[in-house]
Amino acid sequence: MRRSPTDDIDGQILAELRQNARISLARLGERVLLSRNAVRQRIERLERDGFIRGYTIREAVDGDRPRVSAVMLVYRQDRMRGSEVIAGLRAIPEVVICDVVSGELDLVVRVEATDAGRIQQIWEQVSAFPGVRDITTALSLSTVIDRAST
Template structure:
């Protein structure tokens, strides 16, 4: 189980790493008033005790941003609608599919290179046997993204 920073210096190290994970140990040491070696030892200790449990790479915004949409899919038969899910699995632009309760059956997130591709996917999904209705919401702007990138 991850532990919290041991002291204020550990907290400052973590804050600096959150702001710039590529900061050099020497520069980090200057920022927290420790030697490079002392900073390295503290980071290694926080890795061992679970305070730092991993590192994530978040890619810079691409020159070719993706267009996102959510398809709200209703199926004729919820209990025997696995063929619809199998069809969605075969579409590489489908990045998320949740079976949900209530009026809807599936919430499907699509990330495609352009709106035309989303339209083609919509048409493809609407032709799946068992799909009775689709509501599409095209994303205009993402303001919160807490998904961990693989």
């Protein structure tokens, strides 16, 4: 069950931060009708309670270097003792998401790299991890919905 923020103002703060995580506390306070200090305290509580788990940037892509995305479906030899595979994936900076999933499949891994050659290198690296039984890789042809970048 997913927890929700404690009140509507917390929900408004989270919505504003999703739109612009760099908004000033003063401007955010104006939008949610609270003082800058009250907004700061609420954000600190939302961080402490796990509603805000971190901050990140999404770099602009250089026009000469488009990014290539792929999804790797990773099957481990032993799902219960396959933590070394996850540790190996954590060490690859192009791995942007890794989900443990139910069913026959073990891991769904999203990779974003500068070119298809780098995706292949990552595939070779992951397939050599002890505990990896098989990998199915799908290169993304185009992205039609990307809510993470809005």
